[in-house]
Amino acid sequence: MKRKFNQYTFRSWVRTFKDACRQLIIPFTIFQAIRTVLFPSTIDVLLLTIFIALALAYHYEII
Template identity: 80%
Template sequence: MKRKLNQYTLRTWMRTFKDACKQLIIPFTIFQAIRTILFPSTFDVLLLTVFIIIALSYHYDLI
């Protein structure tokens, strides 16, 4: 049975790290989208896809 993590039971450094990632994922995604438009490569597209998935999972509280 999968147990859902409660954000208040996480350690302080882990909560701080999660909050920092939550704040930085949108600027990284925008930068990567501009970079992908200007210099498209397979790695850039894959990295942009990963950033979008992470941003959506933070938005919908899946992480």
């Protein structure tokens, strides 16, 4: 049985870290997209995909 977590039961530092990641994921994604366009490599594309997935997860509040 999957246990649901209440975001308000997290410790304050976990919420602070989560909020900091939420604020920084979009600038990192934009920077990585520019870098991928200029210097494409497998690692850059993979990292851009991970950043986009994280940004969407934060946007739709999956994380």
